[in-house]
Amino acid sequence: MDKIIINYLQGNISLEEQHRLKKWLDEDEAHPVILEQMKKFWSQGELHYPEKKQVIFGKLMREIQRTQGENEEVSSRKFLRWKTILKYAAIVLIVSMLSIFGYSTLNNDQGRTVASVKYVEKVSLPGQKVTTTLPDGTIVKLNTDSKILVPEVFGEDKREVTLIGEAFFDVVSNPKKPFYVHFKENQVKVLGTSFNINAYDGSNASVAVRTGKVMVKQGDEEVQLSPHEMTELNGSILEVKDLEDNELIFGWIDNKLIFNKASIQEALEIISKWYGMRYELKGQIDNDQLYTASHNNPTLKEVMEILTYTYGVNYEILNDRIIIK
Numbered sequence: 247m248d249k250i251i252i253n254y255l256q257g258n259i260s261l262e263e264q265h266r267l268k269k270w271l272d273e274d275e276a277h278p279v280i281l282e283q284m285k286k287f288w289s290q291g292e293l294h295y296p297e298k299k300q301v302i303f304g305k306l307m308r309e310i311q312r313t314q315g316e317n318e319e320v321s322s323r324k325f326l327r328w329k330t331i332l333k334y335a336a337i338v339l340i341v342s343m344l345s346i347f348g349y350s351t352l353n354n355d356q357g358r359t360v361a362s363v364k365y366v367e368k369v370s371l372p373g374q375k376v377t378t379t380l381p382d383g384t385i386v387k388l389n390t391d392s393k394i395l396v397p398e399v400f401g402e403d404k405r406e407v408t409l410i411g412e413a414f415f416d417v418v419s420n421p422k423k424p425f426y427v428h429f430k431e432n433q434v435k436v437l438g439t440s441f442n443i444n445a446y447d448g449s450n451a452s453v454a455v456r457t458g459k460v461m462v463k464q465g466d467e468e469v470q471l472s473p474h475e476m477t478e479l480n481g482s483i484l485e486v487k488d489l490e491d492n493e494l495i496f497g498w499i500d501n502k503l504i505f506n507k508a509s510i511q512e513a514l515e516i517i518s519k520w521y522g523m524r525y526e527l528k529g530q531i532d533n534d535q536l537y538t539a540s541h542n543n544p545t546l547k548e549v550m551e552i553l554t555y556t557y558g559v560n561y562e563i564l565n566d567r568i569i570i571k
Contacts, residue, residue, distance in 0.1 A: 373522025383418040416440040433463040450480040501543040507536040528571040
């Protein structure tokens with residue numbers, strides 16, 4: 247939680263971190279007051295507080311910043327230590343505010359705590375696809391083993407969600423409230439369009455547009471995508487590419503399982519994710535032989551029969567495992 251609070255004070259907090267912060271705020275009625283005072287002291291103290299208050303501010307900031315480089319795997323002892331820091335911070339800030347603004351201002355500040363925003367998690371389990379409608383009418387289809395974090399009510403000037411995994415968005419147009427999707431420290435901004443984001447852990451993220459236009463942001467870099475264009479986000483320069491095969495990107499939305507020049511291991515990775523299964527390769531199989539196929543809402547047996555026939559191997563399904571031998 248220490249890193250999240252630091253990010254919040256610095257204005258670099260992600261929507262998922264906001265979700266975790268709001269949960270922390272709801273745990274104790276004192277937490278919102280503490281956070282609000284910390285925010286005010288952080289943003290205004292260095293410029294406007296008297297010199298003596300600067301000494302207090304400096305001590306507090308050094309203690310908070312010292313936690314920034316620590317390991318996020320917090321032990322119970324470290325968690326108690328951070329709570330002690332927060333209690334100390336609250337006392338310092340409240341005393342400082344009393345001396346600067348007076349009792350009436352403090353009471354007003356305590357009343358203006360951070361609004362508690364409730365979030366809803368939409369989840370698709372391994373081997374499952376889920377379609378959901380957001381508060382603004384936007385339709386989102388989650389691919390297997392994915393999650394989206396959505397506020398119960400969108401803000402007044404923008405709509406923001408966080409994606410983990412893969413999803414197709416059909417966004418309701420609203421020029422006054424842009425729609426943002428946050429994923430892997432990246433961002434997509436749209437007004438009204440349909441597009442796909444693939445942001446599974448362990449692989450590069452990608453964004454592909456079916457209709458409308460999309461702004462994709464990676465760090466300080468932005469590119470605009472038009473229909474049938476895509477870009478990959480791998481930390482290097484963003485490049486706009488034409489989609490060579492729309493079904494390869496969007497086919498899963500209509501339950502079309504597509505393989506395009508895939509090795510057997512790549513094909514098994516796709517099958518594993520699609521059906522929520524694990525796989526095991528026994529023996530030597532030619533990984534240089536590439537596999538291309540298209541299936542419309544297939545069963546696992548149908549896919550495996552064709553794949554194993556192509557490679558001249560056998561397979562067995564044991565519970566949640568596919569064994570190739």
